[in-house]
């Protein structure tokens with residue numbers, strides 16, 4: 616059995632996880648160019664988020680701290696401790712935090728759409744009414760509302776991924792073999808769709824179309840609190856592995872973040888498979904890329920977020936090349952680097968704004984809006 620280091624012993628296994636690998640002991644927490652108004656945090660947002668990052672108790676708002684100095688929820692939650700690690704704020708139960716979670720999701724969607732438009736693409740949000748457009752109106756609104764599993768079983772997801780991969784491989788088959796293979800795969804896909812009982816509608820948050828190449832991305836954003844109680848054991852184990860891996864550990868993402876990413880990939884696999892079949896049927900010029908954008912409250916990006924970032928950077932570079940030399944003398948290399956930095960920082964800001972709204976509202980009844988005036992001096 617592995618013995619804990621003195622540092623880990625001092626911290627215990629309670630609710631603290633190192634976000635950083637040993638290879639990066641002095642990683643910057645946050646760097647933002649304040650010339651962009653979106654990067655300017657309100658004082659309350661700044662204070663609550665930095666206190667959360669540094670594991671300092673939030674400023675007193677409810678003034679009912681117990682003997683340990685932990686404020687108690689007065690919104691009717693069973694577990695009343697409004698802990699300094701943001702678990703209460705991210706539990707999903709405390710009703711007052713709903714606004715913060717909604718804000719985080721909305722801002723993340725806006726950030727992606729803003730940068731897609733800047734890169735010369737056409738972003739749009741997907742609603743219940745526009746969901747059939749994703750599959751070129753092959754299915755009605757009613758059909759779309761029952762033909763998917765929100766959380767498919769591992770076995771169903773595995774079968775869907777196999778069909779999806781086979782459809783992708785079929786695009787490179789010679790013309791004479793393709794028709795027979797496609798008929799076979801069409802049958803497998805139909806079988807999968809017919810096996811769904813009690814299905815729901817699933818739809819990504821939005822789509823991004825690059826008009827010149829007709830390439831399309833379906834994106835779905837989410838924030839996740841990787842260090843909440845239910846994920847802590849797996850996260851702690853993974854963090855030890857990251858630290859032991861030295862320099863390579865810096866590139867290993869959080870276990871919970873990858874789990875959340877995988878859940879979304881599984882959720883949209885059937886949608887992607889149908890789109891892939893439509894490509895083989897000649898109904899669409901390119902198959903859409905399905906990219907979940909999951910960001911953790913500790914600032915980590917899932918592989919889909921990084922892939923979308925690089926996809927948008929590439930489209931932005933193409934736009935700059937098309938526009939030719941600029942009057943201000945800026946070169947594409949510098950502008951694309953700036954675009955990438957701004958996109959990443961904006962996603963972090965969306966996360967910070969939503970997280971701090973949840974932190975400030977946690978424990979309060981929903982009719983109370985968190986305002987600066989509610990803040991009193993810290994607990995003695």
Ligand SMILES: [Zn+2]
Nearest residue numbers: 688692709978
């Ligand atoms: Zn509560």
